[in-house]
Amino acid sequence: MQKLGDFKLPQFFNYPPYFTLQPIRETREKQIQLWKELILEYCRSQKIFIVGLDEEFSLFSNQSIERSLSHESREVFLSALVSEGRAEWMDKSHKKCLILWLKVQDWADYIINFVRENGLEDSVMTVEDIRSGIESRGTELAGIDRGVLIRALKLLEQKGKAAIFKGSSTDDEGVKFNI
């Protein structure tokens, strides 16, 4: 079966009707669920956080069967993710969508585990460290969207589990965990 990058595509990706928004409610419901799952899986594997509706997104086309999702269908499937809290529109005109293949709360939990497993409770880390430091390699945190990371850290801050402060240089904040 085909791959997109190193992501293995399911067989039904070659089923032409998969790329046409189905009018019959029951069929469409199933189609939407399948696309939601596929989008999340794909974005997770490729560490994609932002999907632009009018930009090229390889998952939305299938060259081998010469089909691609219409603008309308893309919006329908992404909106379905937004309704479920697994994505957010970044603008009113729905041109860009932030994919939360892990919800912000899930990220916060992930970070706590990460900190514990690496014994980082008492150290101070920069936000950038968390994103691209040695410890985060091979974890989901590697390459995490900066905006999402900060939201997760702020969530932890609200719960008193972390403290965020400005670093010496203007472009990086530091975090101290308080688990």
Place this chain on the structure above:
Amino acid sequence: MAASAWLPPVDLTDSGRPVLFPGEVERLFISSIDLQAEENPSLPPLRSGLLTLTSHRLLWINETSRFAHFIPLGSVIHAFPPKKSIKSMFTSPKIRIQVTSDSDGKITSGKGTTSVVITIVMRGGKSDSEAFYGKLWEVLKSRSWEVEEVKGREDVGEIRDSGSVEGTSRVRTAVVGVAGILRKEQEMWESTDKSLQDAFQDLNALMLADFVKLPLEKSGGMIALIDVYCLFNRARGTELISPEDLLQACALWEKYEVPAMLRKFDSGVMVIQSKAHSDEEVFARIISLAQKPDALKMGISPSDAALTLGIAPALAKEHLLNAESRGLLCRDVSPDGFRFYVNMFKEFELGNIYLVKDHGLYKAWISAASLSSA
């Protein structure tokens, strides 16, 4: 004074039906009618009966059909048109007729010495007084009761001028005999829309003569209504029927043992469908077509289905859309056109998107799809 004192009685059969004179034909019925001799209160009114306008008389039958009276049309001197006024909008419509009578006010068939005005009051909510008035005038003008008088004279042998009377009676006796029966039937239908009745009678007759049956069979059990309309009018030649007439006629088929029915698809397209040609049977054929290896890979277009089902492409598309709405098929819209595939969404598993069961449609589709791309 009883009503029979001023209005001659009508003979009724055991079932309460009026006995008509020879050649007398019923033309119009209105219920909830009062007859009143307004100027003469001593003549008792007749309340709430069934008024029947015939070619010869105005019959009034009481509600329980136990007694009836009539006004001979030959005695009607004048019929006044219904008044239109603000007041008349809120009261029951009335039509007044001036009728010859004897000095007591009794209506006679023969010549009377004076006249009375009788008011026909229409108490039923839906009465159309203008229509009745128009019909009354028609009947009065045609003077059908005089034929019988002529014939009567013939029988009695009172013909003086054989030439002219014979000539007259030759034309007039068309109301009796076979021609008379036909005309009687004809006139019975006249209170309903003429073109509809003609259309219905013809369609019914033509159906019984397999008019629609053969085209139906040839078209795989389904023809668009517009095509039936064209076929029918072409066969008819003149006095073409309107689409509405056809629609109404088809709607009447339900009452008869006609093996065809009118059917409307969601899209609004209307067809005549053979009753032998059920949806389930069509779906079965569509599904089996959609599961052939070629169709699994490429789907089916309306023309593919049309070929298989033996019906017109436009109607085939209706069937495909119908099957789609039942969840049997799903659509593929692309620059190549509009195609349908067997619905495989049910085979795909949420939470397990790589799963393909060993046997089944999904597996078959994968084989079919990959064979050609190999």
